[in-house]
Amino acid sequence: MKVRKENSRIIRPFYDGNADPHSTKQYIPLSVFDKVTYNTHIAVIYAYRPPIPQNAILELGLRKALSQYREWAGRLGLNDKGDSVIFLNDEGVRFVEASVDITLDQAMPFKPSPALLSLHPSLKGVEELVQVQLTRFTCGSLVVGFTAHHLVADGQATSNFLVGWGQACRGLDTIPPPLRDRTLFVPRDPPIFEFEHNGVEFMSKKLKKDNYAIEDVFGEEIVVHKIHFTVEFLAKLKSRASSSNGNNKPYSTFESLVAHLWRVITRARGLNGFETTNVRISVNGRMRLNPRVPNEYFGNLVLWAFPSAKVKDLLREPLSYATKLIHDTIAKVNNNYFKSFIDFATHKVEEEGLVPTADMNKSVLCPNLEVDSWLRFPFCDLDFGGGSPYIFMPTYFPTEGMMFLLPSFIRDGSIDAFIPLFQGNLAFFKQICYCLD
Template identity: 85%
Template sequence: MNVRVESSRIIKPFYDGKKDPPSTKQHIPLSVFDKVTYNSHVAVIYAYRPPTPQNAILELGLRKALAQYREFAGRLGLNDKGDGAIFLNDEGMRFVEASIDSTLDQAMPLKPSPALLSLHPSLKGVEELVQVQLTRFSCGSLVVGYTSHHLVADGQATSNFLVAWGQACRGLDIRPVPFNDRTLFVPREPPIFEFEHNGVEFMNKKLKDNYIVEDAFDEEIVVHKVHFAVEFLAKLKARASSSNGNNERYSTFKCLVAHLWRAITKARGLNGFETTMMRISVNGRVRLNPKVPDEYFGNLVLWAFPSAKVKDLLREPLSYAVKLIDNAVAKVNNNYFQSFIDFATHKVEEEGLVPTADMNKSVLCPNLEVDSWLRIPFYDLDFGGGSPFIFMPSYFPTEVL
């Protein structure tokens, strides 16, 4: 696609008539959940059919949303203690206007490919914590390319910001307002290290430096976007439930992930005695006790790590893999989250540990990484004409589900 950038500039929060805007001298320390996640930008793509609002309306809506979500208008840095923090300096986000001399239908279908990278700003060397690119097609269709830094917000929090942007564009009050308290996660005294976290969420820095090898296969990885029929999913769930011995009903997500785990493992032709593992994201908002509201703005995700010998995964029925996933996810409960908070607060710096989360690895064989967006309201970004007809991640050549 021959995308032409018309303008690129910084926009800042709009406080809508407030005589005393908030101080730009404050900062918010990163929480233990912020520090353990991926230290990189992530990008998504939206597409809307005409009519769509003018760019000026979308820009003003963003500025109003930034007034509520000030972290995204700030910058990452270190505080006077040397800890990672978000500085609420209102330095703003990047706003890009672009156009293309063809219709969106001519570019369809939008597949995960390097062509998508022209529909949003670059993810490399970015100081701004949020970037938006509005690309207008000759037919009047609009593609919105959005990027944000993962250290600031996870998928749930990011989607809340995007929904707020749509509300502001429609002249509505932003509801609900973000819950910004990142001091919730207080370690227990004395700390209780009930679970192992070294080698799970964290690893020794020297060990990680020796472990990471530059991947040379990016150009050989083909990214597929797949739709599964409702009938196929129903049969998959019925097969998993009928063979587990007690007719336990498993979720569609767990059944599909188990099926893909087995199919990909078989296609890889791995040695039967090799171990394969999955990294599955788990939202802590509903797992902590007391629960943390959905409007919490920040990161609150850990991971489940089901694993199996290749020969067992392929020999046993589908229900075996589903049960492994179900058990692993169930273990990431309130006790696990509390143990993580204690460990991350007291042991990480002491033992010289760093996060295992790494978006720079593109080849994960014999393992897999799984992120579910099923319950995250990304499709609720409505500028006044309804939900997008396309929502998808940008092109990222790696082995994930």
Template identity: 75%
Template sequence: MKVREESSRIIKPSYDEDSPPPTTNYIPLGVFDKVTYNTHIAVIYAYRPPTPPYTTLELGLQKALSVYREWAGRLGQDDNGDPVILLNDEGVRFVEASVDSTLNQAMPLKPSESLLSLHPRLKGVLELVQVQLTRFTCGALVVGFTAHHLVADGHSTSNFLVAWGQACQGLEITPLPLHDRAIFSPRNPPHFEFDHTGVEFMNKKVDKLYPLVTNFMDQEREIVVHKVHFTLQFLANIKAKASSMNGSNKPYSTFESLLAHLWRVITKARALSGLETTQVRISVNGRSRLNLPNEYFGNLVLWAFPRAKVKDLLREPLPYAAKLIHDAVVKVDKNYFKSFIDFVSNKVEDEDLIATADMNKSVLCPNLEVDSWLNFPFCDLDFGGGCPYIFMPSYFPIEGMVFILPSFIGDGSIDAFIPLFEDNLPNFKQNCYSIE
């Protein structure tokens, strides 16, 4: 698939009022922004014809940017050197491209390097949002979208995308985002109920003394991203199995049950030593924990870290792993979030700490990191011709970084994108649909 770039330009917010807002203001990064990934994330959409013209998409994006001004700004610093989002309206990257084939000829869009040509590059980019619109000869449209994670988490980003679609249809953007990132005030006196060093943060000096060492043999091994589809029936079976030892308690969620299964299958495929410890990094949305509306715009995520010895994870039945996951997520509650706010506000600078969230690693083994998009309205991006018939993450060949999202089939089934060493893939495939 050869993608030809037709044009690339910067577009800026458009405002209804005669006098646009000042471009000298800024928003300090909030406590949860400072602990997230300092990188762009890319997603891919595909739409069947007829699709709207570029002009419609551009005008809609300009309107959405007037409501979500942060995306049209730039990352910078205030007079004290603290990180901020500059509300300077310098704009976002808007690329028009084409392919001399039908989308069906390029299908299926498997997780491979070819996906990287469907969105702008992710590194060395000043713009906080980038859009690439790629037309195929059949009239199909692929939208490649990148967004900087320091500005917003997946929930906020998907809300912005829905707003873009509303603006393209001439609809009122609703609900409006809540922009105030200064609402997370520490308690007086602060209460450090939990230890956040070694969890969300690590010591900068220790990081420099003991940098990540990747096994030389691992560097030589090929990483492939394998897409797995789980039907509604399989999900029901895995949930029943995972919850079979709960007694009268509430069954585990579909996500907890599926992740427990994947954790065990991936660990088995990796052929790890039984004495090794494996853990999973799971995002936990703080909006419900802190009684904040879904419209809060920014990052509001912490992580749960269930862990186990490999021998225990594989020897015990599925409910064991499901309980580890459930209990770890439950512990990241309101009190944990408040403890984190107190910690960031009082300890991080004093103790010279840096965030542990890092997408520069190429291998996570023996651990996993799981990004669940099951509850985000990503698939609701409708430019006027209906919702996408393909939605997927871009190509992220980081061994152990798993993406879980609703299948674009739309029947409630789930797709998982699982990067593994190529030599571990046969074992994974052999056990992927086996419910033990």
């Protein structure tokens, strides 16, 4: 599949009628949750069958959505006090128009491979905070490659923006105004450091440097394997995971599936039984903080749970053991934990010279895992006027151990998992990935 990029330009917010845009000298400070997350662009790919509106309609809709979400049209930088901020300067987003001389069916199925990188702008060395690439196929189908900088917003907030873009393209005036109230995260006085955050969300610069040195040991090729879990399999998995849960509420499908993959991937890796392995799991603070933060909050509001186990225990004990570890660890990332984090990040990080542990530049996570769950994101709601997307998926991201979970575009409740593995572990993983023992 050869993608021909025909046009690349900067587009800026469109303010209806005589609306007077706000000053382009304003800025929004990064919150403690923005600063602790991944300092990188994230890319997602949507594919649409015809009829699809013309590029001009998608462009105007994007410009209208940017007038509500001005952060995306701004730039990251430092204010006069040296604080990290988003300048609301309306300098715009990258807009690329491209084409392919084949039909979408000829290009299908989209496999997780380097070919996907041609369907969206580069993620490296990018000044713009959002980039969009519209790739037209000869059958009239359209692939939308969207990239967004994670320091600006998390998946929930970015999804709200994308839905708003689709609404603007359809001529709807229902784009929900984003909530930007950073006073929600004011530290307590006096601060209460109730939990340990050094070594969890933060680490010393020296330790981070040492981790990169250890990674150089791995030289094996990494492949991304897509695996489909049917509704029937997920139901059996959930039942098996909850079998020892007594009269308590059954574990969630997410908890059960992550526990299963943790065990299967650990077995496929062939790790030493006395080694410790953990899973980094995102926890949305909107529903954890008290008072609850509305879903319209724009920015990052995510921390992580780190369930951990010895390899020998993880593989020897039943599935319910790993599932309970995951459930209990997630439950502990509650209101008290989030507020302890706010206090620590405000008072201790700079004082102790700490840096975030969140890092998308590592290529190997072994013996650990990370799961990026996109199961709750409203992919099907991104409608430009021709209906819901035919396909949605992450771009090619070959970091060993970093899994992406998405609702299948079959839309029957099944789940697709994108799992990067060492080439030498792939065959065994395929052999055991559907085993319930």
